[in-house]
Amino acid sequence: MARIAAIPKAELHLHLEGSIEPATLVELAARHSVALSPEAAAARYVYEDFAGFLEAFKWVTSFLRTPEDYALITERLAHQLLAQNVVYAEVTISIGVMLRRKQDALANFLAIAEAGRRVQEKGLQLRWIFDAARQFGPAAAMAVARMAAGLKSEGVVAFGMGGDELALPAADFRGVYDYAASQGLHRVVHAGEIGGPKSVRDAVEWLGAERIGHGIAVMHDPAAMDLLADRRIPLELCPTSNICTGALARQLGRAKARIEDHPMRDFFAHGLGVTLSTDDPAMFHTTLVGEYSLGPRLGLNPAQMMRIAEMSFEFAFLPVGEKRSLLDTFRGRINSLGLV
Numbered sequence: 001m002a003r004i005a006a007i008p009k010a011e012l013h014l015h016l017e018g019s020i021e022p023a024t025l026v027e028l029a030a031r032h033s034v035a036l037s038p039e040a041a042a043a044r045y046v047y048e049d050f051a052g053f054l055e056a057f058k059w060v061t062s063f064l065r066t067p068e069d070y071a072l073i074t075e076r077l078a079h080q081l082l083a084q085n086v087v088y089a090e091v092t093i094s095i096g097v098m099l100r101r102k103q104d105a106l107a108n109f110l111a112i113a114e115a116g117r118r119v120q121e122k123g124l125q126l127r128w129i130f131d132a133a134r135q136f137g138p139a140a141a142m143a144v145a146r147m148a149a150g151l152k153s154e155g156v157v158a159f160g161m162g163g164d165e166l167a168l169p170a171a172d173f174r175g176v177y178d179y180a181a182s183q184g185l186h187r188v189v190h191a192g193e194i195g196g197p198k199s200v201r202d203a204v205e206w207l208g209a210e211r212i213g214h215g216i217a218v219m220h221d222p223a224a225m226d227l228l229a230d231r232r233i234p235l236e237l238c239p240t241s242n243i244c245t246g247a248l249a250r251q252l253g254r255a256k257a258r259i260e261d262h263p264m265r266d267f268f269a270h271g272l273g274v275t276l277s278t279d280d281p282a283m284f285h286t287t288l289v290g291e292y293s294l295g296p297r298l299g300l301n302p303a304q305m306m307r308i309a310e311m312s313f314e315f316a317f318l319p320v321g322e323k324r325s326l327l328d329t330f331r332g333r334i335n336s337l338g339l340v
Contacts, residue, residue, distance in 0.1 A: 010312040013236035018280020028063040049246040067111035074115035096132040133163030149183035158186035170202035192217030219263040234273030241279035265299040
């Protein structure tokens with residue numbers, strides 16, 4: 001574990017709002033004159049299925065109401081990442097939820113971006129992905145995409161879509177993704193988490209997704225895996241998340257699933273690009289170091305895990321020169337630690 005903690009890391013599938021620890025939630029509630037005990041907060045971080053997680057996420061984020069709230073959780077997340085030797089992270093922000101709640105999403109984001117800049121001198125680069133909730137529809141998604149396009153100079157690198165992937169078909173959002181592409185934004189889609197392989201295919205073929213959030217449903221479709229491998233479209237894998245939400249159990253047709261059941265090893269063997277992330281670390285009681293420590297249970301040896309870590313840099317939405325610099329630092333460190 002100590003050697004894993006020592007390697008420089010990148011994380012590409014990480015939700016800002018999902019990083020709120022129960023103690024921070026108590027603090028946020030108090031700011032808004034809501035009495036919330038630590039025990040009551042912690043109790044809401046337990047769920048048995050994806051619907052339960054979405055309800056908990058909705059409740060937790062209801063305590064985010066001002067730019068100062070968003071600055072606080074950004075600072076807390078940055079310190080958590082620095083403690084794990086994360087040197088680069090692309091953080092997803094639920095802009096669609098902010099707009100739905102009639103918040104000043106621009107003011108919120110500028111507070112987030114400023115908090116992110118303050119930690120850069122400590123060795124952590126943060127970039128931002130603006131997320132739309134699929135269930136809110138294409139008009140709401142377009143509002144998020146337009147906002148993202150106007151803030152590229154503030155470190156926004158991509159437009160993404162999460163939420164309930166079964167709510168509306170991907171084709172409904174083609175115009176939104178075409179617009180994002182025309183504005184020079186990278187494109188990510190949550191697909192194949194609870195939906196089937198077709199959800200992943202649609203994300204690629206209709207929306208031009210450059211990365212797929214989760215995508216575990218392709219375990220059922222070797223041709224879909226071939227499509228992803230051939231086009232070098234990686235999966236952003238979050239094993240602990242898939243256990244906690246019941247997504248993996250659902251894909252396997254079981255009541256429960258274990259980490260050992262996760263298809264990451266099969267994806268790696270098939271030649272897919274795969275990265276490892278936490279998704280919503282506080283809400284799934286995990287860390288990036290903890291995810292990497294799962295290697296033996298996932299059936300992956302240290303060299304394979306280090307290759308997966310390397311891919312997190314390779315598939316980052318960064319200019320080639322910046323990626324090369326981060327990769328050189330990473331490779332030098334793992335060689336010095338004797339991890340390969």
